Amino acid sequence: xxxxxxxxxxxxxxxxxxxxxxxxxxxxxxxxxxxxxxxxxxxxxxxxxxxxxxxxxxxxxxxxxxxxxxxxxxxxxxxxxxxxxxxxxxxxxxxxxxxxxxxxxxxxxxxxxxxxxxxxxxxxxxxxxxxxxxxxxxxxxxxxxxxxxxxxxxxxxxxxxxxxxxxxxxxxxxxxxxxxxxxxxxxxxxxxxxxxxxxxxxxxxxxxxxxxxxxxxxxxxxxxxxxxxxxxxxxxxxxxxxxxxxxxxxxxxxxxxxxxxxxxxxxxxxxxxxxxxxxxxxxxxxxxxxxxxxxxxxxxxxxxxxxxxxxxxxxxxxxxxxxxxxxxxxxxxxxxxxxxxxxxxxxxxxxxxxxxxxxxxxxxxxxxxxxxxxxxxxxxxxxxxxxxxxxxxxxxxxxxxxxxxxxxxxxxxxxxxxxxxxxxxxxxxxxxxxxxxxxxxxxxxxxxxxxxxxxxxxxxxxxxxxxxxxxxxxxxxxxxxxxxxxxxxxxxxxxxxxxxxxxxx
Numbered sequence: 136x137x138x139x140x141x142x143x144x145x146x147x148x149x150x151x152x153x154x155x156x157x158x159x160x161x162x163x164x165x166x167x168x169x170x171x172x173x174x175x176x177x178x179x180x181x182x183x184x185x186x187x188x189x190x191x192x193x194x195x196x197x198x199x200x201x202x203x204x205x206x207x208x209x210x211x212x213x214x215x216x217x218x219x220x221x222x223x224x225x226x227x228x229x230x231x232x233x234x235x236x237x238x239x240x241x242x243x244x245x246x247x248x249x250x251x252x253x254x255x256x257x258x259x260x261x262x263x264x265x266x267x268x269x270x271x272x273x274x275x276x277x278x279x280x281x282x283x284x285x286x287x288x289x290x291x292x293x294x295x296x297x298x299x300x301x302x303x304x305x306x307x308x309x310x311x312x313x314x315x316x317x318x319x320x321x322x323x324x325x326x327x328x329x330x331x332x333x334x335x336x337x338x339x340x341x342x343x344x345x346x347x348x349x350x351x352x353x354x355x356x357x358x359x360x361x362x363x364x365x366x367x368x369x370x371x372x373x374x375x376x377x378x379x380x381x382x383x384x385x386x387x388x389x390x391x392x393x394x395x396x397x398x399x400x401x402x403x404x405x406x407x408x409x410x411x412x413x414x415x416x417x418x419x420x421x422x423x424x425x426x427x428x429x430x431x432x433x434x435x436x437x438x439x440x441x442x443x444x445x446x447x448x449x450x451x452x453x454x455x456x457x458x459x460x461x462x463x464x465x466x467x468x469x470x471x472x473x474x475x476x477x478x479x480x481x482x483x484x485x486x487x488x489x490x491x492x493x494x495x496x497x498x499x500x501x502x503x504x505x506x507x508x509x510x511x512x513x514x515x516x517x518x519x520x521x522x523x524x525x526x527x528x529x530x531x532x533x534x535x536x537x538x539x540x541x542x543x544x545x546x547x548x549x550x551x552x553x554x555x556x557x558x559x560x561x562x563x564x565x566x567x568x569x570x571x572x573x574x575x576x577x578x579x580x581x582x583x584x585x586x587x588x589x590x591x592x593x594x595x596x597x598x599x600x601x602x603x604x605x606x607x608x609x610x611x612x613x614x615x616x617x618x619x620x621x622x623x624x625x626x627x628x629x630x631x632x633x634x635x636x637x638x639x640x
Contacts, residue, residue, distance in 0.1 A: 139198075139367040140188060147191050158194050161225040166190070168261045169217065176256050178217070179382060181372040182210045186217045189350060192369045202351040202366040206374045207527075207551030208383040211352040212244065215323050216253035218350055219291070220260055222321050223268055228347060230320040231272075232292045232313070234299070234338075238497075239526045240326060241276065241293060242504060248274040248291050279305070283312035299338045310341055321348040324366075326355075336365070354551055355544045374554075374585040383554040384567040385587040385604050389447060391572060392592040396439045398574050400430040403471055408433075411539070411574045418539045421468060428468045431475060432537055438479060440570055441465075442595055444535040445484060447568040448514075450599055451532040454565075459557050461532035462507055463515035466549055468538040470494065473517045476537060480515055488515040507531070529555040535570045536577070546580040566602055 140147070150156065155166055169183065178186075185203050192198040205211050215233065222228045233248070235241045247253045251269055254260065260268050275285040277294035286292050300306035313320065322342055339349070351366045377383040398411035414430060421428035444463055451461035463486070467473040470492045480488040491503050506513050507530030531553040540546035553567040566587075571577055573591070581589060587604045 137363075137368065138204075138371055140192065140369040143191070143196060147188065150191060150195065151187065155190075158190065159225050162190060162194060162221065164261060165221045165224050168258070171258070174258045176258075178213060178257060179210055180380060181205065181376070181382075182213050182217070185214045185370045185372065186221070188370045189214075189218055190221065192367070193348065198367050198369070199347075200349045200351075200366040202353070202356060202364060202368045204353060204356045204368055204371040206372055206377045206383060206554065207354045208529075208555040209354075209372050209377055210382075211325065211354075212247055212253060213257060215325065215350070215352060216247070216257070217259055218323070218348075219272070219321070220254060220268070222348060223272070223290075224260070224264065226347065228319055228321050229271065229290060230286070230292065230313075230317050231290060231323065232294070232320055232342070233323045233325060234294060234296050235325050236296060238295065238500060239504065241295060242501075243527055244325065245274070245276050245293055248272075248293060249276075277309060283309045286312060287316060296335060296338060299342075300334045301337060302334065310338065314341065314345060317345060319347050320345050322346050322350075324349065324351040326353050339365075355547050357544060374583075377554075378585060378587075381562065382556060384556055384565040385602075386550065386554075386567050386569060386581075386584055387602050387604070388569045388571050388581055388586055388589045389443065389593045390589065390591050391439065391443060392594065393573055395595065396436050396572065398436050398572055399433045401433055402429050403431050404429050411572075415539075418468070419541045422541050422545065431469065431472045432467075434475070434479070437476060437537065438483065439595060440535060440537065440572070441476070441479060441484065443593060444533055444570045445486065446595075446598065447533045447570065451566075451568060454601070455532075455557075459530055460507060460509050460511075460514070462513075462528060462530045463533045463535065464531045464552060465515060465517040465535045466538055467517060467519055470519055472537065473519045477517045480517070486515050487513050488517060489513045490517045492519045504528070526552055527555060528552070529557045531555075531567070532557075533568045533570070536572075536575065539575045540577065540580060543580070543583055546577070547583055550580070550584045564601070564604060566604070 155163060158166070166187070169178065169186070185205060189201055189203070192201055203211065203214060205214070219231050222231070233244060235244060251272060254269060254272065258265070272290040273288070274291040274293060275289035277283070277292065277298045294309065298306055299310045301310070320342070322339070324339070349366065351364060356364055356368060374383065378385060399408060400411065400414060401408050409430065417426070417428060417430060420426040444465070448461055448463050455461055465476050467476055473490055473492060477488045477490040480486040489499060489502055489506060491499050502511070502513065503516055503526065505511055506516055507528040534550065534553050540549070550569065556565050558565065588602060
C-alpha cells in the first residue's frame, strides 16, 4: 500500500524539531504530557511516532481518514487510546466508535477499555484533566440481544463491523441510532478492513457524515480481495524496525529434509492421492473461498512434522526456564484436517490440544484467549484460520504450518500470532520457531516477515540450543523523501476500433 506520508517526512521532522508549530493549544498540552518522562510507563518510539504523525496529518495537512501500518506487537491499542485522549482534549469529541473484525479482537480491546488501563497506565491525560475525562470514557460493547441505548451513556463504543451491516436488522438499528442521536464521532477501525468490501465500504460511507476523524490500524493494510483501503497511510512501522527495537521475537524457520518428509494428501470425497506440488490450484481456490479444500494431509507426514514441532516446543520450554508456558500453534486447511491433527497430538503424543474452527463454541474461543496462562490445561491449539487478527497470546512460541499460503495477508496474519515478546523490557533474545516444508514454497513469506534464519534439512531427532541470530536486521531507511518520484498508474485504451486497425494493416 502506498505511503501517503512519504513526501511529508522531511517537513514532519522539522515540525517536531521546531516544537510542533501550528497546532491547537490543547494539542500542544497533550503532546507535552505525552513527552513527560516521569511516568509509570512511557510510549515506545514507534507509538509516539505514530500518534505524532496522526496529529500532523490531521492538523497541519488537513487529512481526515488515516491509516497506521504497524507490525503485530507494535502497540496499536495504546496508539488508539492516545488518539482518543488527544481528540477528547483538543476537539471535545465525546463518542469514539472502535470497529473490529471479530469477537477475538473485540474481547481483547474490551478489557483494555473497560478498565481504562490504556489511559491510566500511560497517563495519557494531564493530571488536572484525568479524573474528569476518565469518567466520560466509560465503554459499551455492542452484543447480540442488547439494544443500542447504551451508546448514549458511554464514551467508547466497541462493536464488530457485522453489527453495522445493513443486511441484518440489528445492524440497521445500530447504525441508525448513531446517525440519529449522536452529534459528532471519531471512528477507529482496528483490522476490520478485511471484511467483505461492499458492506465495509457502506458502513464507513454512512458514518462519514457524522465522523470528524477516522483512524485505521493494521499490521496488514493490503486487503485479501486485492482492493486498497480508502484511507491514507501516514506511518509504516515494519517487522525489521520492531526487531531492531527489540519489541518482537526473531523468527527462525525449520524445514525437514524433503526425502524424509514427503507431503502427500488424500481426497476425502474420492480417495485420490496427490503430492502437495500437484495441489497449487486447489490451495489457491480454497484460500479465495472459490471452492472448499477436499484434501487432507496423510497421517505419516503429519506425524513427522508434529514430532519436529514438539522438539522445538521442548527447546522453547528450556529457554523459558519455567517463567512462562510456551504454546504450540498448528494451522490446517480444513476442519477435517484440524480434527486429525488434534487427535494425533492428544492420542499419539499425549499433548492436550484445543481445536478452534468456525464451528467451535464460544467457550473454545475463550479458552484460546487464555491458553498461554499457566492455569490453562492446554499446551497446543489447532486452528483453521479462525485465530488471526486479534488473537494475541505472547506465549505462542512454535507455529506448525500444515497448509500452504498464497495470500500475503493470511500468511503474515498467522506468523503475527507468535511475534509478541513474552519477557518485556529486556535484551534477552526470544525466538518464534516456525515449522515449514520446502515444498510449500513460502520463501516469499519469509522475506515479508523478515525471518532471521532458515534451518534446512532438519532431522527428526535434531536438537538445538540457543540460536545464533544476526545482531541487527537490515533496515532500508528513507534518507531523502523529497527525491521520491510518484509514478502514476498506467492508463489503457479499452475502446479500440478493431475494424479500423484491420484496415490499416
